[in-house]
Structures are given as C-alpha cells and as structure tokens.
Amino acid sequence: xxxxxxxxxxxxxxxxxxxxxxxxxxxxxxxxxxxxxxxxxxxxxxxxxxxxxxxxxxxxxxxxxxxxxxxxxxxxxxxxxxxxxxxxxxxxxxxxxxxxxxxxxxxxxxxxxxxxxxxxxxxxxxxxxxxxxxxxxxxxxxxxxxxxxxxxxxxxxxxxxxxxxxxxxxxxxxxxxxxxxxxxxxxxxxxxxxxxxxxxxxxxxxxxxxxxxxxxxxxxxxxxxxxxxxxxxxxxxxxxxxxxxxxxxxxxxxxxxxxxxxxxxxxxxxxxx
Amino acid sequence: xxxxxxxxxxxxxxxxxxxxxxxxxxxxxxxxxxxxxxxxxxxxxxxxxxxxxxxxxxxxxxxxxxxxxxxxxxxxxxxxxxxxxxxxxxxxxxxxxxxxxxxxxxxxxxxxxxxxxxxxxxxxxxxxxxxxxxxxxxxxxxxxxxxxxxxxxxxxxxxxxxxxxxxxxxxxxxxxxxxxxxxxxxxxxxxxxxxxxxxxxxxxxxxxxxxxxxxxxxxxxxxxxxxxxxxxxxxxxxxxxxxxxxxxxxxxxxxxxxxxxxxxxxxxxxxxxxxxxxxxxxxxxxxxxxxxxxxxxxxxxxxxxxxxxxxxxxxxxxxxxxxxxxxxxxxxxxxxxxxxxxxxxxxxxxxxxxxxxxxxxxxxxxxxxxxxxxxxxxxxxxxxxxxxxxxxxxxxxxxxxxxxxxxxxxxxxxxxxxxxxxxxxxxxxxxxxxxxxxxxxxxxxxxxxxxxxxxxxxxxxxxxxxxxxxxxxxxxxxxxxxxxxxxxxxxxxxxxxxxxxxxxxxxxxxxxxxxxxxxxxxxxxxxxxxxxxxxxxxxxxxxxxxxxxxxxxxxxxxxxxx
Numbered sequence: 001x002x003x004x005x006x007x008x009x010x011x012x013x014x015x016x017x018x019x020x021x022x023x024x025x026x027x028x029x030x031x032x033x034x035x036x037x038x039x040x041x042x043x044x045x046x047x048x049x050x051x052x053x054x055x056x057x058x059x060x061x062x063x064x065x066x067x068x069x070x071x072x073x074x075x076x077x078x079x080x081x082x083x084x085x086x087x088x089x090x091x092x093x094x095x096x097x098x099x100x101x102x103x104x105x106x107x108x109x110x111x112x113x114x115x116x117x118x119x120x121x122x123x124x125x126x127x128x129x130x131x132x133x134x135x136x137x138x139x140x141x142x143x144x145x146x147x148x149x150x151x152x153x154x155x156x157x158x159x160x161x162x163x164x165x166x167x168x169x170x171x172x173x174x175x176x177x178x179x180x181x182x183x184x185x186x187x188x189x190x191x192x193x194x195x196x197x198x199x200x201x202x203x204x205x206x207x208x209x210x211x212x213x214x215x216x217x218x219x220x221x222x223x224x225x226x227x228x229x230x231x232x233x234x235x236x237x238x239x240x241x242x243x244x245x246x247x248x249x250x251x252x253x254x255x256x257x258x259x260x261x262x263x264x265x266x267x268x269x270x271x272x273x
Numbered sequence: 274x275x276x277x278x279x280x281x282x283x284x285x286x287x288x289x290x291x292x293x294x295x296x297x298x299x300x301x302x303x304x305x306x307x308x309x310x311x312x313x314x315x316x317x318x319x320x321x322x323x324x325x326x327x328x329x330x331x332x333x334x335x336x337x338x339x340x341x342x343x344x345x346x347x348x349x350x351x352x353x354x355x356x357x358x359x360x361x362x363x364x365x366x367x368x369x370x371x372x373x374x375x376x377x378x379x380x381x382x383x384x385x386x387x388x389x390x391x392x393x394x395x396x397x398x399x400x401x402x403x404x405x406x407x408x409x410x411x412x413x414x415x416x417x418x419x420x421x422x423x424x425x426x427x428x429x430x431x432x433x434x435x436x437x438x439x440x441x442x443x444x445x446x447x448x449x450x451x452x453x454x455x456x457x458x459x460x461x462x463x464x465x466x467x468x469x470x471x472x473x474x475x476x477x478x479x480x481x482x483x484x485x486x487x488x489x490x491x492x493x494x495x496x497x498x499x500x501x502x503x504x505x506x507x508x509x510x511x512x513x514x515x516x517x518x519x520x521x522x523x524x525x526x527x528x529x530x531x532x533x534x535x536x537x538x539x540x541x542x543x544x545x546x547x548x549x550x551x552x553x554x555x556x557x558x559x560x561x562x563x564x565x566x567x568x569x570x571x572x573x574x575x576x577x578x579x580x581x582x583x584x585x586x587x588x589x590x591x592x593x594x595x596x597x598x599x600x601x602x603x604x605x606x607x608x609x610x611x612x613x614x615x616x617x618x619x620x621x622x623x624x625x626x627x628x629x630x631x632x633x634x635x636x637x638x639x640x641x642x643x644x645x646x647x648x649x650x651x652x653x654x655x656x657x658x659x660x661x662x663x664x665x666x667x668x669x670x671x672x673x674x675x676x677x678x679x680x681x682x683x684x685x686x687x688x689x690x691x692x693x694x695x696x697x698x699x700x701x702x703x704x705x706x707x708x709x710x711x712x713x714x715x716x717x718x719x720x721x722x723x724x725x726x727x728x729x730x731x732x733x734x735x736x737x738x739x740x741x742x743x744x745x746x747x748x749x750x751x752x753x754x755x756x757x758x759x760x761x762x763x764x765x766x767x768x769x770x771x772x773x774x775x776x777x778x779x780x781x782x783x784x785x786x787x788x789x790x791x792x793x794x795x796x797x798x799x800x801x802x803x804x805x806x807x808x809x810x811x812x813x814x815x816x817x818x819x820x821x822x823x824x825x826x827x828x829x830x831x832x833x834x835x
Contacts, residue, residue, distance in 0.1 A: 001655060001723075001725060008655070010651060011651050011652065011654050011655050012655075014649055014651040014652045015646065015649075015651075015652045015655060015656065015722075017649070018645065018646030018647070018649050018652045019646055021642075021645060021646065022642035022643055022645055022646045023642075025638065025641075025642040025645065026638055026639060026642045029609055029613075029634070029638040030635060030638060032609075032610075032613045033613050033631065033634055033635070036613050036614075036616040036617055037616060037621060037631065039617075040552060040616050040617060040618065040619045040620065040621050041620070041621055041623070042552070042553075042619070042620030042621050042622045042623075043620070043622075047553070047620060048552060048553030048554050048618065048619045048620045049618045049619075050554045050555055050618055050619075051557075051614070051617045051618040052557075053557065053558065053614065055558075057558075058558055058561045058607065058611075061606070061607060061610050062603055062606075062607055065602050065603045065606040065607065066602075066603055068602060068606075069599040069600060069602040069603060072599050072602075072645070072649065073595065073596060073599045075649075076595055076599070076648075076649040076650060076651065076652075077592060077595075077650075079649075079651045080588075080591075080592075080649070080650040080651035080654075082651075083651045083654065084588065084651075114427075147421065147427065148419070148421045148422040148427055149419050149421070149422065149518060151583055151658055153658065153725075153727075155655055155725045159583075159651075159654030159655070160583045160654050160655065160657060160658060161583055162583045162584045162585060164512075164518055164519060164584065164585055165421060165512040165513075165518060166512030166513060166517070166518070167512075167519070167585040169585045182737075184725070184727050184730075185727070186583075186657070186658030186659070186727045186728070187419070187658060188350075188414075188415040188416070188419070188422070188728075188729040189422060190347070190413070190422055190427065190428075191343050191344060191347065191413070192343060193729065193730060193731075194343070194727075194730035194731045194732045194733070195732075197734075
C-alpha cells in the first residue's frame with residue numbers, strides 16, 4: 001500500500017511498528033532456540049546437567065514481556081486513534097457545493113450488493129463501481145449492504161470497514177492526492193466475490209462538481225429516455241390490447257354463427273376415438 | 274495400609290471379542306482404541322486437507338486462471354475449512370490427549386469410557402456427512418459460513434445444512450470426549466500424583482478439555498440457531514426481523530479463537546515433553562509453564578474480538594480485543610523461554626521428534642509474531658482480510674497441528690504400536706514439509722502486505738503485482754503436500770514394518786513408558802506410587818539400587834568366611 005490520506009499514513013506507520021516488534025520476537029526466539037540447540041547437543045558421552053534458575057528469573061522475564069506488551073498497546077492506541085480521528089477539509093478542497101458553502105464532510109453513501117458497489121452522491125447522482133471524490137476534502141462514507149456482509153476496502157485511502165446489512169457504519173477520510181485507487185471487497189460473499197472490485201477516482205473540486213452535475217444530467221437524460229421508451233411501450237401495449245380485443249370480438253361473433261356445427265363435430269370425433 | 278495387595282487383572286488368555294481386529298476397534302470403549310480411531314481418521318483428513326489446499330493453489334498459481342469454476346473453488350474452500358479444523362487438527366489433538374494423558378497419570382482406563390466412544394462415533398458420522406456432500410451439493414459458504422450469505426435466501430441448496438451437521442456432530446463428539454477426559458484426569462490419577470507432579474502434557478490435556486467444554490457448546494448453539502433459521506423460519510441472524518448477523522461472528526469467533534489456543538497449548542506441551550526427555554533434563558520451571566498454559570487458554574479465548582476489528586462494534590471493544598491479544602505475549606513468551614531454557618545444560622539427541630518439535634516452535638514463532646502485528650487495531654484496518662492474515666494463521670496452526678502433532682506422533686508412536694517410525698523417512702519428510710511451509714506462506718504474507726491481495730478469492734487479477742508471489746506460494750504448497758504424503762507413508766509403513774522399539778525407547782520419565790507397548794486394555798498391571806514429577810526415573814533408580822544391593826550381597830556371600 002502507498003498511503004494517500006492522513007489516516008492511512010498512520011496505519012502504515014503502525015504496520016511498520018508492528019513489523020519491527022514481530023521481527024524482534026522472531027529473532028530473539030530463534031536465536032535463543034538455535035543457540036541453545038547448538039550449545040547443548042548430546043553425543044560423545046556428554047551427560048545432562050540440569051540448570052536451574054531462581055524463581056525471580058521467571059518474574060524478570062514476565063516483567064520484560066509485560067513491558068514490551070504495554071509499549072505495543074500504547075502505540076497501538078495512539079496510532080489507531082490518530083487513524084480514526086476525523087480529518088478536516090483543507091485548502092484546495094471542496095468548500096462550496098452547488099453554490100452553498102459546505103459545512104462538515106461531504107456525505108457519500110456506499111452500498112454493497114452481490115457483487116458490486118453503488119455510490120450515491122448528495123445531489124441524487126449515483127455511480128456503480130467507481131467512486132469520484134474531490135481531493136483535499138473530508139468525505140463521510142456511509143457504508144451499507146443490501147444483502148450479505150461485504151468489506152469496503154480501498155487500502156491507499158481509508159481503513160477497511162464491514163458493510164453489514166442493517167448496520168449503518170460511517171468512516172471519514174480525506175484523499176490528499178489526485179489519481180485512481182483500486183479496492184477490493186475483503187469478506188467472502190459468494191460466487192463472484194473475487195470480482196467484487198471498486199475504484200476511487202480523486203479529482204479536483206471543479207472536476208468533481210462537473211462530474212456529478214453531468215452524472216445527474218445523464219441520469220435524468222437516461223430516465224427521460226427510459227420514460228419515453230416506456231410511454232411508447234405503454235402506447236403500443238394499449239394498441240395491441242385494443243387490436244386483440246377487436247380480434248377476439250370478431251372471432252366470437254363468427255364463432256357464434258358456426259357454433260352449432262363445430263361443437264357437434266368435435267363431440268362426435270371424441271366419442272369415436 | 275499401603276502393603277495391602279492390589280487386585281490384578283490377568284489379560285493373557287482372554288479370548289478376543291471378535292475375529293477381526295477392526296471389529297474389536299469399533300466396538301471397544303477403551304480410551305486407546307477410541308483414540309486410535311480419531312488419530313487414524315485425522316491422518317486421512319490431513320491428506321484430504323493438503324489435497325484441497327493444493328487444488329486451490331493450482332487455481333491461484335497464475336492470474337485469472339480458469340482451471341476451476343468459481344463455484345467449484347468455493348466448494349473446495351468450504352471443504353478445506355471444515356476438514357483442516359474439525360476433521361484434522363482437533364481430532365488429532367483430542368485423540369493424542371485421549372490416548373496419552375490417562376496413561377501418563379497412571380489411570381487404568383477412563384472414567385466415562387462410553388462417552389468417548391460415542392464422541393468418536395459422532396465424529397465419524399460427521400465426517401461421512403461432510404464428504405457425502407460431494408455426491409450432492411456441497412457448501413459454498415466458505416471457511417466460516419457467515420450469515421446472511423449462509424442463510425436460505427442466498428444459498429438455497431442443502432450444502433450449508435450438511436456442513437453445519439457435519440461440523441456440529443464433530444464438535445459434539447469433542448465435547449463428549451472432553452467430559453470423559455477432564456473427569457478422568459480429575460479422579461483417576463495414580464496414588465501420589467498430585468497436580469504438581471502430573472506431567473505437563475496431562476495437565477494441558479485437562480486444561481484443553483475444560484477449554485473445549487466451554488467453547489464447544491457455544492459453537493453448537495450458533496450452528497443450531499443457523500439450522501433453525503434455514504429450516505424452521507428462524508430469524509436469529511436475519512436483519513430486520515429481530516435478528517442480527519453480527520451475533521454469528523461473536524459466537525463462532527469465540528470457538529475458533531479457543532480452538533486456535535487449544536492447538537497452541539497442545540503443541541507447547543508436546544514440545545515440552547520431547548525437549549525434556551531428549552535433552553535428559555526436566556522442564557525448566559514447571560509451575561510457570563502450567564500457569565502460562567491456563568493463561569493462554571483463558572486470555573486467548575477472550576482475545577476473539579481481534580477477529581472483528583472491521584466489524585460495526587464500538588472502538589472500545591476493539592481496544593479490549595487488542596489488550597487481550599497483546600496480554601498473550603506474557604504467557605506465550607514465558608512458555609517459549611522455559612522450553613528453550615529446558616535445553617540448557619542438557620545433552621540433546623537430535624532424533625526425528627526433536628526435529629519436528631523445533632519446526633513447531635519456529636513455525637509458531639513466525640505465525641504468532643505476524644498475529645501480534647495484526648492484533649494492533651490500526652494495522653488490522655489494512656492487513657485483515659488480506660493473504661497476510663491467512664499466512665499468519667497458517668504458520669501458527671501448521672506449526673501447532675502439523676509439526677507439533679507429527680512430533681507427538683513420532684514420539685508416542687512406539688507406545689501406540691510397539692514399533693518406531695522410520696528415522697530416515699522421518700527426517701526427509703521433516704525437511705520437505707519445513708521448506709514447503711516457508712516457500713508457501715512467506716510469499717503469501719508479502720502478497721497480502723504489499724499489494725493487499727484478498728483471502729478466499731477464486732482468482733486474482735493480472736497487473737496487480739502478485740503474480741510471482743502466487744506462483745511461489747503454489748510451488749510451496751506442492752512441496753508441503755509431498756512432505757505430508759511422506760509423513761503419512763512413513764506412519765502407515767511403520768505400523769507393520771517399523772523397528773521394534775521396546776517399552777521405553779526414549780528413556781522417558783513419565784508413566785506411559787512404564788506400561789508395555791502397546792499397552793493392554795487395563796494399561797498397568799501395577800499402579801505405581803508416585804513420589805515425584807519423574808516417577809519412571811524413581812522406579813529406574815529403585816531398580817538399580819536393588820540390583821546393586823543384590824550384587825553386593827551375592828559378593829559378600831561368595832567370599833570365604835575368614
């Protein structure tokens with residue numbers, strides 16, 4: 001991962017702290033183990049001479065281990081709370097929106113469904129797969145799911161967060177670089193889970209306004225087109241039904257005229273068989 | 274009082290109950306026969322689990338592979354999850370506990386033998402139900418079938434029901450065996466064997482049984498609730514109808530974390546026995562290890578919340594999970610310290626059990642160090658759900674269940690069969706398995722950490738920078754598979770063809786080596802009085818003393834009277 005937001009910067013630092021702690025643990029254990037094996041190999045008539053430590057030794061070891069654990073715990077809390085602290089919109093970010101000044105973070109809704117993410121913007125525009133956000137702007141992402149549990153994850157920009165149906169989870173993050181960042185759902189969600197990817201495109205505030213206005217327009221256009229098609233369909237259906245009705249009526253009247261003959265004929269045929 | 278003769282049971286000349294050995298085996302309630310069913314069965318499932326892992330890695334060897342359909346991959350994944358936990362690791366551990374621990378405390382059998390027998394039968398039924406799913410529609414819900422995905426609305430066929438039934442039967446079996454084992458270790462220890470003199474492995478068997486008694490019913494409750502949801506219109510895990518999907522995660526993670534700790538304490542105890550015996554030393558500080566094992570079991574189970582860092586729960590709960598996970602550093606560190614200090618001043622014989630024991634410690638140290646990194650809440654915000662977390666868990670559990678389990682098998686095989694496992698093949702299988710584990714899981718960890726490759730996915734995409742890592746991991750799993758097959762070949766071939774080992778091939782200090790190999794139905798003709806933590810050493814010293822006395826007397830008597 002390459003962090004591009006204040007939160008993920010903290011996460012990355014904590015990962016490196018954890019890595020060096022893990023490295024210390026692995027090195028100490030394995031040096032001790034292989035050192036002890038090397039020094040105490042049997043053979044050549046060597047006999048065992050048990051060594052005994054005083055009880056205080058156990059307390060000293062436990063004390064050292066506790067100190068190590070406490071340091072990690074404190075660092076873990078510091079960096080985690082930094083990573084989850086709410087970032088503010090900085091200069092160069094989106095300050096006004098549709099002419100109105102933007103107070104607080106920009107709210108976007110992310111909805112997970114098998115196997116796609118849908119993003120709803122405040123002006124009613126929406127997009128699938130790709131989220132477009134302005135740079136240097138605090139984004140409050142409301143993560144939801146309409147079916148099973150998913151995990152929204154774009155490593156370079158924000159912490160992972162589970163989308164659990166019925167739970168309304170919010171994270172606030174700020175992207176500090178323009179560009180396109182990939183993401184992939186990280187909770188097993190069925191057949192096409194491996195393809196449940198997403199992308200976040202970070203753009204300048206001006207481009208963002210353009211995008212959602214255009215998106216909204218396109219959606220309206222699309223809806224109008226769909227409605228037009230619908231209207232045509234409704235009209236055609238009505239015409240078709242009217243024609244059907246007329247046809248049925250004509251048949252009925254014709255049938256009534258022939259009724260006597262046809263029914264008798266069929267009945268005769270069936271009794272013969 | 275102590276001079277009163279004890280009633281002895283004569284076994285020589287008793288007719289066998291059945292003409293066939295397997296007939297004896299399946300109708301016997303003897304703890305050794307029941308344990309044999311579990312151990313042999315789990316050996317078979319080790320092969321199947323390794324095969325399933327290999328199939329998945331073949332699919333993931335190259336990007337956007339079409340070797341397997343997504344549905345097939347998800348089915349193999351679900352099989353792998355159930356097989357590796359419920360049908361390999363846990364039965365192997367419960368089986369070795371059930372075989373060895375009563376012998377170690379000098380018991381002539383278990384207290385409630387029929388419970389163990391029923392438990393093993395339930396486990397066998399579970400394994401049949403699981404693999405019968407092959408013939409119809411297996412589960413596609415993954416390693417842990419999270420609702421709502423595992424609800425009827427999303428997976429409508431009977432696969433999930435079969436999966437739940439199979440793993441539920443197995444868990445119920447483990448709980449029944451745990452009842453028998455904890456009772457036996459409580460009431461049937463040999464005279465004089467206080468807990469402070471009990472072998473560390475028997476102590477761990479008691480702690481592990483109590484752990485299973487706690488976590489097993491919780492998992493069974495979760496399984497029952499999901500079965501009710503699926504089949505009787507229940508709403509336990511259905512959002513919007515009074516249920517909560519998150520409840521499943523709480524209940525099952527308690528079990529999986531507890532089972533993880535069971536694997537760890539089992540491996541630590543087996544390594545403790547092996548290090549002590551093969552270096553000719555006693556455990557460096559018994560009390561510290563005994564206490565640490567209890568602490569690992571309790572704290573490790575409470576640390577289950579570290580699996581839910583991205584779930585919608587309060588940040589306070591996540592910090593509590595981190596606190597418990599980091600608190601584990603103290604008891605686990607103490608166990609490592611005492612195991613290594615046990616070697617100090619000893620004369621270590623490098624036999625195959627020792628090799629596997631060392632492999633277990635190295636692999637567990639790698640796995641737990643990586644788990645420690647991920648127990649930091651902020652680090653898990655990125656690392657959770659990546660192959661880095663899979664690699665950490667795999668290192669720890671393969672270290673515990675495969676290396677630790679095979680070390681224990683090599684160590685107690687002469688007691689179980691009267692023959693030793695092949696030394697040459699044992700060494701070869703160790704090195705191949707060790708290389709395979711490293712080559713398989715180090716690249717997987719790197720792919721997860723550097724590029725964020727996700728777990729459980731049936732494919733990965735080209736140009737995401739993980740092609741090389743995945744190819745390497747697949748090669749590693751292939752090597753691991755070969756190692757596992759060699760281990761199993763060695764075990765099977767040694768049952769009939771191994772070198773005769775005698776009753777005490779390693780010079781052990783605990784009472785299982787006092788029984789003949791293989792032990793008779795009643796284990797011991799004479800239950801010895803236990804006066805220290807190394808009863809067999811006392812017995813050997815007493816025999817040597819007696820022999821010396823006899824010799825001296827003979828020498829005195831043969832001297833001409835002056």
